[in-house]
Amino acid sequence: MSTTTPSFPVQGFYTQQGTISDAAQALKAAMKAAGLSEQIDTLLVLGSGVEPYRVDPDPHVTVHYETLPHFGPLSVAGHQGRFLIHQRQGNKESEPTTVALMQGRYHYYEGHPLDRVTFPIRVAAACGARRLVVTNAAG
Template sequence: MELNYVQHIQEAAQWISDQIGRRPLQIGLVLGSGLGDLAHQVENPITIPYDRVPHFPVSTVEGHAGQFVIGELEGKSVIVMQGRFHYYEGYSMKKVVFPIYVMKQLGVQALVITNAAGGMNRSFAAGDLMLIEDHLNMTGDNPLIGLHHPELGVRFPDMSQAYTRSYRELAKSIADQMSAERGESVRVQSGVYAGITGPNYLPPAELTMLAKLGGDAIGMSTVGEVVAASHAGLKVLGMSCITDMAIGEELEPLTHEQVVAVANRTKPVFIELVKRFVGQVEV
């Protein structure tokens, strides 16, 4: 696959472009577990299941619809991933990030990437949103390992500003405005996302370790995609929906259904914040 990686990206992007017949897209959105309903807000939508796109993997996780929704959102042309691919599904990290490079080929300049995450910071609460400032890649893998493809980016990309500061500041300003309008606080935190392979939820000792290393939230996605986005020169807003508290010393049993349920309750605020961000961000 590595020898044909760029060719496959180009073929997938060309196939999608042929289906939509539109101007280059501006913003890509990757929607995590339980957060896919934002795609229903897209106007003049064209829906493309992943299994129709050449060389694409298929999403196998409950809560992930497994399709692109392409159209307009708040005056911007967008491509929405309604569901993503995960390392724990058995895909290589290069396959996990394949859609990021495809979106870049389609003209995307900015990426909004979301996930459901466990809160390791004691000041957080289930239902909070967290703007990602940085991440810990605890997967033991990296999508850039292997053959270098200069068409995709430089060999040693800088990650010092992987999560675009001005995007976080805009999102926080929007959340403050929403709080004023609602007369109640829209709880938006900031912190470090620890990305693990999954698919198991971590035991208490490992959660305690990651919190001591500086992690504020933990999940099974995002880090590889953001590495690829930095490699491709995309600006990134990363946002986690804190669906449960993952504090090692106080850990309680957790199921995927519980994660999706909390994400569903948080959706109205999440959708409103992302929509306003898309409308206001300059790309």
Template sequence: MSESIYAQAAESANYIRNLLPEGLKNPGVGIVCGTGLGGLTERLDQELLFELSYKDIPHFPQSTVVGHAGKFVFGFLGEKRTSVAVMSGRVHYYEGHSIQKVTFPMRVMKLLGIHTAIVTNAAGGLNDEFSVGDIVVLNDHINFPGLAGENPLRGPNQEEFGTRFPGLSEAYDLPLRKQIHLSYKKLQLTSEKRRLHEGIYVFVSGPRISFETRAECRLLRALGADVVGMSTVPEIIVARHCGIRVLAMSLVTNISVLEPGPGGDSPIVEEMDEEGLRDFLAAGVANHNEVLEAGATAAKDLQELVRQFVDDIAL
């Protein structure tokens, strides 16, 4: 990049700020909506609302994934009318963006005045106690690409944002996690269909045409991961580098397949024709349409939980 990341983020933030209506220029809470969860924007006060496509913002990366609208929406959320900046859709590393571009929006949010970020995603469940539709509050993560050197803080440190080596042992803010559990109880969402857990998210780079292999899922689970996905962790790292408080939640939209596949010499396989084999192997395999369907079904509860949480943390 010919300009520093800070200079580019400042240009983007100034561009957005100059377009915002007077009442929306100072958002304090930033919300990142994962796959299928962009409907939160419909919960905003529709009387004073401002939308801006990512493609119109200088230096801003563009999303290409189904279920991601690719726009910033600014407005007021909840009974206490908290000013928020909502990212309806995010960009992913697997789309071909650099890890710095993937996390660029978080730096822009910092320069817009965001002090608290709520980051959501659709994820595969690795923990056998989780079900499709459950919500998982993240309390830690495993950054697989980061362990191999693909870290958003790699390269010259952006001193204007934060220190060279930010601590991540408490990346997922404990007071915010405490509050989300209280908000959940207040809404009485507790049910077999919409349970709230805490857990560890493992970030993999993707793309996953068939999602993780069975062996990979068993490996990730053995390492202690509860959910797996292709986003969020780089954003969390940059948010903490910038001094933004973070609450992150995964919506379990599919259950990863951990059981070993059948052997080619298995008696049950020998008795099946080609069509039977296809049906047998398809059982339980995740796909993007499944993610979208599960996200749509559970989205209303997650949106209501976010709304309640924003009201509860409002000053």
């Protein structure tokens, strides 16, 4: 039995800087239109079956993937294909924190190239995200 190991670094259409910045600018514009900071602090990738209302029932803005350049449809049932953007105030002295919940993702096992699998995370990073939390359904 042979296995295929992906070559690194991951390069292709979805890692081209113009592609990433196009999508990041559109996401920032949606955040700005909702009166939020244009910077994401943390990206939380929701696994199958993790409902966003359990994390935070009231997002400030919902951005569907199909409204962003270079994002395409998802094929896994239950993956909505959207960012749910929340902004929370910490203590009185702190700046608000912006958290993006990513509901739906592209999977390598579905035949997507690795640059597409990592594309939404790279877009969030281009919006400033420096913390990443990934959940999944297992067991």
